[in-house]
Amino acid sequence: MGTQERYGVVGVLSSLGRSWWVLLLYGLLGVLFGLIAVTRPVAAAAALAWALGVMALAEGLVSLLALFDKQVAISKGWLALYAVVSIVFGLLTVFNPVATAGILLLFLAAWLIVAGVYRIVFAIRVRKEIEGEWLIALSGLLAIVLGVLYVLNPVAGLAVTTIWIGAAAIVYGVLQIIAAFKVRRLNQLRL
Numbered sequence: 734m735g736t737q738e739r740y741g742v743v744g745v746l747s748s749l750g751r752s753w754w755v756l757l758l759y760g761l762l763g764v765l766f767g768l769i770a771v772t773r774p775v776a777a778a779a780a781l782a783w784a785l786g787v788m789a790l791a792e793g794l795v796s797l798l799a800l801f802d803k804q805v806a807i808s809k810g811w812l813a814l815y816a817v818v819s820i821v822f823g824l825l826t827v828f829n830p831v832a833t834a835g836i837l838l839l840f841l842a843a844w845l846i847v848a849g850v851y852r853i854v855f856a857i858r859v860r861k862e863i864e865g866e867w868l869i870a871l872s873g874l875l876a877i878v879l880g881v882l883y884v885l886n887p888v889a890g891l892a893v894t895t896i897w898i899g900a901a902a903i904v905y906g907v908l909q910i911i912a913a914f915k916v917r918r919l920n921q922l923r924l
Contacts, residue, residue: 753920756913763906770899774892775831777899782834786826793819835887838894842887845880849873 770777796816799805805812826833852873856866883890 753913753917756909756916760906760909760911760913763902763909765906767899767901767903767906770895770902774895774899775888778834778891778895779830781895781898782826782830782837786823786830786833788823789819790823790827793817793821793823834891838883838887838891841894842880842883842890845876845883849876849878849880852876 766777769780793816796812796819800809800812800816850873853870856870856873859869860866
């Protein structure tokens with residue numbers, strides 16, 4: 734490794750080492766969110782939907798303001814449509830996040846059913862060209878079953894999906910915490 738490359742790596746490690754606490758903070762927030770999502774999945778799903786609504790509302794307002802800019806890269810008609818749809822979606826979501834989360838779950842259910850049918854048809858069409866096509870068909874069948882279960886009981890589907898997201902957030906958080914302490918230790922050894 735050349736001198737400049739070594740100093741570049743050292744500079745990055747030094748900068749990262751000084752901000753190890755940011756990784757720790759991300760990790761702690763990930764674990765905290767994960768625990769809330771696992772223990773109170775419907776409330777966590779509502780919070781996620783609410784946050785999505787706030788982001789959509791903010792983006793809609795920014796897009797609305799962009800209509801008054803003369804150097805907009807997109808047609809004003811599309812920009813106005815996007816602004817209005819974002820604001821309406823944002824307001825609906827902020828004022829009723831549980832309903833929005835349920836509707837988004839129904840879209841997920843529809844997608845799972847369509848994707849499942851596609852996988853089964855695909856598996857049948859390629860059965861002579863590949864081995865293990867039954868696994869593709871099985872994944873399609875499982876996707877259809879999951880989609881139908883979401884339609885039949887959206888609240889339970891919402892809870893289960895949020896629990897899975899929470900479990901992933903816990904794993905992410907723990908890995909971030911471990912990385913934070915490794916970076917901190919690396920920085921201490923380097924000093």
